[in-house]
Amino acid sequence: MSATTGSARTRRSGSVEGRQRVRDGATSAIMHLVLAVVAIIVIYPLVWVVGSSFGPGGGLANATPIPENATFDNYVHLFTQTNYGRWYLNSLYVATINMAGSVALSALCGWVFARIRFRGRKASMLGILILQMFPSFLTAIAVYMLFLNFGLLDSLTGLALVSIAAALPYNTWLMKGFTDNLPASLDEAAALDGAGRLTIFRKIVLPLMRPMLTFVAITSFTAPWMDFILPRLLLQSSGKQTVALGLFQMITDQYSNDFTTFAAGAVALALPITILYIVLQRHLVTGAMAGAEKG
Structure with missing residues (x-):
């Protein structure tokens, strides 16, 4: 049984x-x-x-995933018959300033909020948290009037400063969350040896921030390449246009509808960013996961 x-x-x-x-x-x-x-x-x-x-011609009728008569004429036309090189340098300038400023300010602010206790700290953190909930284009009119009063319209440096300020709340929270996970015993040991706060930050905390700093640097560098609203609002002269504005004008101007050249510009723009992401992918994943552990 x-x-x-x-x-x-x-x-x-x-x-x-x-x-x-x-x-x-x-x-x-x-x-x-x-x-x-x-x-x-x-x-x-x-x-x-x-x-x-790589397709011949310039209209949408010649745009196919696999062109029959592939050619590099669109790339030659892009760099010789348009201001693409100037647009590219303008975007590179804004992206570089945005990256450097964002890394420096977010690292310092994140360390201050994570390690230093001061009056108004919680209120400041709450204010930063609220600010990062709103997209930057909501303040477009205020930013325009501010730039108009200070004479910063049509300035690439001014555009970079706005980009830094727009991303600072989010980057500060990322850096604070990452710094909270770093052992405070290292700071205490260095303080016992007579090191000051800035020395501790520069020689101990900052090297440990490298994964998150890499993440912030890459995202801050790539953001201006994709931005269209703020450059459209703040830049006026053709010599100050970024790649986004130039490519947009290339296919919307009533006298120009060169889609294949536009496609070549989009590919040339995405190529260095793609390579950058592939090379630093490990740092991106590490930084993103570490910043999400604590906020």
Whole structure:
């Protein structure tokens, strides 16, 4: 009797395990199918733009993912017949200042909020938290009037300063969360040896911030490349245009509708950023995960 019962239990257990394997297989197949569909949706437009950049002609009719008569004429035209080089240098200037300023200020602010106790600290942190909830374009009119009064309109440096200020609340919280995870015993040991606060920050805390500093540097460098609203609002002369403004004008001007050259400009713009992300991907993931542990 006991042998029969044990055999029945074994069959039931095997049946349950079989059904579970079938369910797991079906779930895995559905997930892979969904991921494949999403990948196609995301990758196809990118392939289409890259293919269009090598296509002959200039209209949308010649834009195909795989052009029949591939040519580099669009890239030659881009750098010889347009101001793309000037736009690129303008964007590079804004991005570099934004990166340097964001890294320096966010590292210092994050360390101050994480390590130093002062009056109004909680209120300041709450204010920063509230500020980062609002997108920067909500203050566009106020920023425009402020720049108009101070004579900073049509200034690339002014645009970089606005970009730094817009991202500072978010970057400060990232750096504070990362610094909270660093052992305070290192600071205390250095203080016992006679080191001052700035020395502790510069020689002990700052080197340990490297993963998050890399993350902030890359995101701060790439942000101006994608920004369109603030440059459109603050920059007026053609010589101060960024890549986003230049490419937009290239396909919206009533006398110009050169889509394939626009595609070449988009590819040339994305190439260095893509390489940067690939090379520093490990630091990006490490910094993002570390900053999310504590906020």
